[in-house]
Amino acid sequence: MAIDIIRISKVEKIFKKHGQKFLEKVFNDQEILHIQKKAFRAQTIAGIFSAKEAVLKEIGTGIKGNSLKDVNIFYDSKGKPFGSLFKKTFDISISHEGDYALASALKKDEDFFEVDDFFKGLLKKRKDDSHKGDYGKLAIISGSKGMIGCAWLASGAALRSGVGLAYLLARQDYADALSVISKEAIVKVFKNKEEEVEFLSGMNAILMGPGIYVDKKNREILTEILKMDKKVLLDASSFDLLKDNLDLLKSKADKVLTPHLGEFSKLTNISIEEIKKNKLNLAKSFAKEQGVVLVLKGHKTIVTDGDRLYENHTGNPAMAKAGSGDVLSGIISALMPRIEDTFMASALGVYIHGLAGDFAAEKLGQESVLARDLISNIYKVFKFGQNLYKDE
The missing domain is CATH 3.90.470.20 (4'-phosphopantetheinyl transferase domain)
Incomplete structure (x- = not known):
């Protein structure tokens, strides 16, 4: 000293x-x-x-x-x-x-490190007299029997990224197991669709998809969610519910879709090879036509709303591992209640996700990084990223 x-x-x-x-x-x-x-x-x-x-x-x-x-x-x-x-x-x-x-x-x-100029001053600092409700109520529809890890990863990432309240909406067949591993997120089980929809109407943001059942009940819930004037992130299994009915996206919900190349191929009926050849234009066209923010995951993940485009340069091959996408969806959905511009919330989420992976790989090496290690390193971006918060 x-x-x-x-x-x-x-x-x-x-x-x-x-x-x-x-x-x-x-x-x-x-x-x-x-x-x-x-x-x-x-x-x-x-x-x-x-x-x-x-x-x-x-x-x-x-x-x-x-x-x-x-x-x-x-x-x-x-x-x-x-x-x-x-x-x-x-x-x-x-x-x-x-x-x-x-x-x-x-x-x-x-x-400390310098935050990319694109994101400087994007977040507001927490006020001394604030409470958890000020930082957003997030509903996460994730998991199924044998797939509760998806829900745990998404909620953990969301809470590490600053959301005030994270609710895990589960079914009875896996709710008890999910409750055991979820220490901070609140597990909810509903008697019927009407009760669940009423609860969702009180949320600031909704994440649906990682590891869910692809069935009639979730298809009905998805339909109801997209009718709401809410910020909604769709990921993973939600695309199986959506792929034959993209008209559902013609709704008032403020929507983010986070497919990888294989999922985007199913949504668009375009081969992965063709997508790779013309990725930027296809992503922008889809986002504009469907009225969504598209996060097309992969090397140099693309974020676009059809007009604006952000190409990410953080992250590394260590992140090519199961659960990494669940972490990303949790980060973005946590930022959505706090950043009005959904495109910017999505771009920042991708940036943070990549940096967390870089920090994890620096410590553990690229072979040994797990999705949970990404969550463990999210805090470094918020704590040591200079100029991420606006001066007030």
Whole structure:
């Protein structure tokens, strides 16, 4: 740990003499914004200045090796400072005693990174007086006897991605087993279709598909869901319910479809070989014609609403494993209640999913990554991704 002490009056004198030029030479835009919010108080300026010097001392270079502006001081949602320098991260403490500002810096093992410009400021920070309902109620229709892992993965990914409440809508033949493995998600069983539809009407978003029964009951539920003015994500087995009746998509629901190439081939009656040859145009045409956001999964996953297009560059071959798609659907559906633009929520979800896979592979190697390892690494994107949250 490194400690730095500086006279507040000294910093105040420099600021009075040089003003904005001094700030721009030493502090980055976010730091200047924080200083502005604190009415340019000398204590605030000196505290951040001292923290920067403490970071340089901690890595052993001092200001001769790096400039103060290279060091970034951030604040989390509770106002706790932390620092970064060239992907090294630091725990920071800042205090004041009389005319002195004191700061300490301790290097952490985990590193910050720059979020893709496309996603900067997309999420709002959590407020101190918020509650779980503020972050969305998500219904997940997933699983069947022998396939409860799909539901567990989707709900786990959704909760790791910040949704406030996740409900797993199950049938009686597997509900007890699902309850045993689901610690945070709430398992619900309904007596009839009407009761289930009424419950779904109170949700902010609905995910349907991973591992479900392909039968008359789920076909009826799907039909009712698509009539609702809700954000709806369809994945996996839901495409078997949908493939012969795409007219169901002509509805007021705000829809996201997340097929891989094989599922997209079944939906469109176009061979996988032809899809690969003209993937971008076919994806855009389908999304526009059907009025959906299409997430066409694979190497460089494509997200399009028919007009806009995002091609993802995160992720790696370690993610080519059972359950990875369930995790993705959980991430996107968790973001849908919080991000009004469903296209952007879907694109960010794909980006986060890929990064979680990259973090997992970096630690475990590409052969040994499991879908659950993706869930375990989602937090790193939200915690260490700089500028993901908008300044307020």
